[in-house]
Amino acid sequence: MTLRFASIGSGSKGNCLVAQAGSTRVLLDCGLSPRETERRLARLDISPADISGILVTHEHDDHAGQAYPFAAQHRIPVWLTYGTQTALAESGKLPGNVEARTIQGRDAFAIGDLQVRPYTVPHDAREPVQFVFSDGAFRLGVLTDIGVSTAHVETTLSGCDALVLECNHDHDMLWGGDYPKWLKERISGPFGHLSNAASGKLLAALDRSRMQHVLAAHLSQQNNRPELARAALAGAMGCAPDWIGLATQEEGFSWRELR
Numbered sequence: 028m029t030l031r032f033a034s035i036g037s038g039s040k041g042n043c044l045v046a047q048a049g050s051t052r053v054l055l056d057c058g059l060s061p062r063e064t065e066r067r068l069a070r071l072d073i074s075p076a077d078i079s080g081i082l083v084t085h086e087h088d089d090h091a092g093q094a095y096p097f098a099a100q101h102r103i104p105v106w107l108t109y110g111t112q113t114a115l116a117e118s119g120k121l122p123g124n125v126e127a128r129t130i131q132g133r134d135a136f137a138i139g140d141l142q143v144r145p146y147t148v149p150h151d152a153r154e155p156v157q158f159v160f161s162d163g164a165f166r167l168g169v170l171t172d173i174g175v176s177t178a179h180v181e182t183t184l185s186g187c188d189a190l191v192l193e194c195n196h197d198h199d200m201l202w203g204g205d206y207p208k209w210l211k212e213r214i215s216g217p218f219g220h221l222s223n224a225a226s227g228k229l230l231a232a233l234d235r236s237r238m239q240h241v242l243a244a245h246l247s248q249q250n251n252r253p254e255l256a257r258a259a260l261a262g263a264m265g266c267a268p269d270w271i272g273l274a275t276q277e278e279g280f281s282w283r284e285l286r
């Protein structure tokens with residue numbers, strides 16, 4: 028079996044990653060409009076009918092904002108934690124006709140051929156999780172929207188074959204920029220987002236012996252630059268900066284394969 032993955036957009040204007048094992052395809056987060064999601068999935072040769080489920084990491088709009096509308100339109104079940112589900116329900120904008128399945132932050136489960144392992148992260152949401160996907164042989168770790176790394180996160184991601192890792196901001200660009208002070212504090216705080224330096228440090232702490240793909244994701248368009256994110260992760264990998272992939276807001280990234 029092959030494990031492959033791609034992204035149709037990454038960043039504060041909307042996130043959506045596709046993971047596939049065998050004939051099972053899922054979306055991780057759905058923050059772009061249903062029409063835009065469908066349009067970008069077509070670039071990967073995927074139609075909504077090919078999707079077995081939508082996993083949602085947390086209730087923030089750039090991840091969950093369009094999950095229920097897209098799920099309702101195409102009759103796709105949604106997997107999410109109880110906290111994320113209640114936070115979304117309180118927002119009052121959910122269509123009722125969606126099949127929602129509650130997951131626990133530490134219980135692995137399967138969707139068809141794809142093994143899914145959620146893990147908990149510190150972030151300013153009700154019950155946020157991130158995910159590791161596997162086809163039984165290879166593991167893809169995804170980590171965005173985390174304020175600070177933890178031992179649990181590093182144990183979970185150690186030994187992955189591929190990693191999509193948040194590089195939200197460059198510390199100096201954030202603090203030298205025009206965001207209000209409270210927002211700078213929120214972004215760089217323990218329930219905010221990882222800086223390039225923090226992501227590099229996290230990556231350096233992992234067992235990287237199996238790593239075939241590393242992609243920088245969820246870059247701030249105001250407070251980061253691709254070359255800074257790449258340099259931070261390349262430093263940790265001991266590789267050339269252009270080996271590090273980039274998940275962009277407009278394009279995401281095309282299929283990467285583990286076999």
Ligand SMILES: [Zn+2]
Binds near residue numbers: 087089090
């Ligand atoms: Zn986000």
Ligand SMILES: [Zn+2]
Binds near residue numbers: 085150152172
């Ligand atoms: Zn978030």
